[in-house]
Amino acid sequence: MRKLTVMGFFCLFFMGSCFAAQGNSLVITTENYPPFNIVDPKNQEISGISTDKVRELMRRAGETITIKAYPWSRAFKMGQEDLDTCVYSTTRTAEREALFKWVGPLVKNNWYFFARADDERQIKSLESMHSYVVGTYHDDAVEKYLASNGFKTDPANYDGENPKKLIAKRIDFWATGELLGLYILKEQGMTQSVKPLFKFNQTEMYLACNLKIDQKRIDNMNKVLQAMEKDGTNLAIERKYK
Template sequence: MGVLAAGMLLAAPLAADSLMLTTESYPPFNFETETGELDGISIRVMDALLDVAQVDAEIRLLPWSRAYAEAQSDPGTCVFSTTRTSEREDLFTWVGPLVENQWHAFVLEGSDVDAQSLEDLERYRVGGYRDDAVALFVEGRGIPVDTAPNDRLNARKLAANRIDVWVSGEHLAPWYARQEGIGELRSLFAFNDTVMSLACHPETARAPLDRMQEELDAMRADGRYAAIVEDVLDSNGERND
């Protein structure tokens, strides 16, 4: 399975079925490698969907807030991997799920933080990612969150004792902890099971999205999807991207 270069045009040009796709750095689902290519579970799945559906697309790696805003404002623009929530359901047309993502409250391995639920976090300094669904969910439960412009910075904040607890995805936080060399993380508890999908402006042409959804369903049924997940986690989980 090949990976996609940032800004690369995919498949045969089809003006009526063209998409602008935006994404963020959110490993292991989507991230940029040292050579400037885009890789990750969602990237590889998207590559396959666009190829089979014969959709022409450009993928741009952007800060999350900008990527999300463009999909809300520009017909023909989609953003991934986007957590599908009830608040967002009617804002987009969806293709998914691309990945599953369980949310956890993490601490450093040697931490003496004692918490079993979100309510227990009220007495601790909690770090999250600005405008991310995880941080918004925690804030919505009345827990103040010290948000960073990207989630990788929370690894540094945790190591520097600027936060006590880091709320993030089950794969993302350990990945960034390895990249930053801060040591092992320990999950205090999991607090939500979510799916992440392709979220498209509601005025985006439906036909190419339907073809992509049909292929995604087929990939999940015949084992190709599971093979991509296993390959990405095995090949990239311990390396620097």
């Protein structure tokens, strides 16, 4: 019978610790949400403001990670249910607070209404939107916020569908993140057809981690992210995408 090595004996005696160490790397899930998370459709490479911050954060924190892109509903569910998994860019809301351990904020996100360029309705307040149908993105924080507050929403499976729905008058207005909306319009060549109307909210987006991840790791990530803010790293990353 082969003799046990010291490490082998240690693993048998403290078996739980050895298996825990094997699962120490993190899976980071995300979606295509430019310019914060940008998934290249050709090679699936992931970049963007939040992505670059997460990569640098994890490098400094000494974490081994794999970043994978999925539809948002799946990415969010994985972060909530799968061990050693985090999801970004996740809007931190009261409803989600107890679902994750939070690292951030990574970025601020202005929520905007968009309208057809020829729309002459003078609407400047959130309250005035109650009588209109607003295009949103399914399971997104914007959609949940508007729907829970009694607005008439028409969620799309992909936010990029909403400009076309707007032009076809299937919806009255479109609600989304300001930078994402402008990115989509530029990508679709519709910057002259659709205009930003007004900002109705500002939120912060985080890296949201599974509740079973050790709190010491979460605290360390937050400490590292704060250092990145102080030394100008975060600002430098943001400027790359402007």
